[in-house]
Amino acid sequence: MTRHFIGFKDLGPEHCHKVLERAREMKATGYRGKLLDGKVIAMIFEKASTRTRLSFEVGIRQLGGQTIFMTPAESQLGRSEPLRDTARVISRYCDGMVVRTFGQEKLDELMQYGSLPVVNALTDQGHPCQVLADILTIYERDRDLSRVRVAWIGDGNNMANSWMEAAVYFPFELSLACPSGYEPDPALVRSYQAAGAKIFLTQDPKQGIAGANYVNTDVWASMGQEAEQREREKAFKGFCVDEALMALAAPDAKFMHCLPAHRGEEVSEGVLEGPNSIIFDEAENRLHAQKAILEWIFS
Numbered sequence: 001m002t003r004h005f006i007g008f009k010d011l012g013p014e015h016c017h018k019v020l021e022r023a024r025e026m027k028a029t030g031y032r033g034k035l036l037d038g039k040v041i042a043m044i045f046e047k048a049s050t051r052t053r054l055s056f057e058v059g060i061r062q063l064g065g066q067t068i069f070m071t072p073a074e075s076q077l078g079r080s081e082p083l084r085d086t087a088r089v090i091s092r093y094c095d096g097m098v099v100r101t102f103g104q105e106k107l108d109e110l111m112q113y114g115s116l117p118v119v120n121a122l123t124d125q126g127h128p129c130q131v132l133a134d135i136l137t138i139y140e141r142d143r144d145l146s147r148v149r150v151a152w153i154g155d156g157n158n159m160a161n162s163w164m165e166a167a168v169y170f171p172f173e174l175s176l177a178c179p180s181g182y183e184p185d186p187a188l189v190r191s192y193q194a195a196g197a198k199i200f201l202t203q204d205p206k207q208g209i210a211g212a213n214y215v216n217t218d219v220w221a222s223m224g225q226e227a228e229q230r231e232r233e234k235a236f237k238g239f240c241v242d243e244a245l246m247a248l249a250a251p252d253a254k255f256m257h258c259l260p261a262h263r264g265e266e267v268s269e270g271v272l273e274g275p276n277s278i279i280f281d282e283a284e285n286r287l288h289a290q291k292a293i294l295e296w297i298f299s
Contacts, residue, residue: 003297006107006120007128008165015296016169023136023285023292031291035298036065039095043069045121046077046101051259052121052129055286056098062287063294068094087114096297117297119290124158124222129293130258131162133285135170137256137278138214146171151212151249153177153205153241154266155232156184159218159258164189167197175200177208179235205239212249216256217241217266233265242268246276254278 004010011019025031041060045053057067070077076086083106090097091114099107100121111118120128135145142148149172152160156178164184167174176184180203183189193199202208209215220232220239246253255267255277263269271277 002115002117004111004118005128005293005297006104006111006118007126007162008132008169011169011296013169019292019296020132020136020139020170020289022295023132023288024139026291027136027285027288032062033295034064035295036060036063036095039065039298040093041065041067041096041098042090042094043067043121044077044090044097044099044101045069045071047122049100049121051283051286052100055290056119056121059287059291059294063291065095083109084113086110087112091115096294119293119297122158126162126165127158127258128162128165129286129290130159131166132293133289134163134216134256134258134282135166135172136285136289137282138172138254140281141254142213148172148214149175149212149250150214150216151175151177151209152216153208153245154217154236154239155182155220155222157218157222159216160184161188163216164192164197164199167199168192168195171198173198173200175202175208175210175212177202177205177239179203179239182232182235205241205245206248209241209245209249212253214254214256215241215246215249218258219260219262220266236266240264240266240268241271243270243274246271252276256282259283 060067087110096117098119098121102124104123104125107118107120152163160176163174220236221229255271257279261267261272263272
């Protein structure tokens with residue numbers, strides 16, 4: 001049976017912690033391998049990327065594989081060929097697909113018509129690779145995740161969705177503070193809570209950050225939302241994670257951000273560059289988390 005990684009549900013309770021621990025081991029040992037020796041992974045990117053592209057390309061090569069990078073500008077992805085045809089053609093050439101796109105339905109179509117493993121490298125609905133790397137960054141510092149409180153301050157976006165899904169499979173508490181009108185889908189929140197996730201919502205960033213061990217945020221306007229920038233700046237007033245807001249978190253709380261960051265917008269320069277910022281550990285951990293995912297898929 002072909003394994004995909006579209007979200008934490010694919011790993012399930014049996015494999016989530018195993019993959020997390022394997023990622024930690026890979027980092028500790030500087031792991032290289034031949035698991036993907038002779039394999040070619042198609043990297044289909046409809047959205048721009050720095051960390052996602054680099055970490056996947058390096059990780060695949062460290063596991064012995066090769067990559068082919070595809071964008072709409074240099075393939076039929078940007079023209080009229082149906083995605084289902086692209087899926088079937090790539091399945092005749094390659095051994096897997098890493099996909100960074102807009103709608104989640106594109107991943108569904110690639111899985112339905114292709115015969116290869118598909119990895120979700122970001123959609124508008126979720127970014128599980130980033131969140132697994134973030135949890136690895138926390139796990140390096142706190143092995144008992146049941147004692148950890150994570151705060152999400154800002155937009156109820158794809159990152160917030162993946163944090164909520166992860167809370168079903170890992171025992172941390174998750175507090176989300178989002179402005180009115182920018183909260184995650186209420187039905188999604190209820191479904192994750194019903195599945196056991198310890199999720200708390202508020203529209204007050206001060207309440208959301210109170211007692212948090214790890215404070216996480218993201219840009220206010222994600223890719224494709226640039227036209228909403230001014231409107232969002234007004235709605236998100238008071239949601240900048242600055243020194244005053246961080247002071248309400250737990251003592252020695254760490255600051256996290258998936259990057260790129262807009263200094264002076266969702267986070268102050270002082271917090272981003274401060275001693276409690278662990279953003280570049282997160283960025284590095286994309287490599288290790290994704291190698292562990294690839295190992296789970298192909299082993």
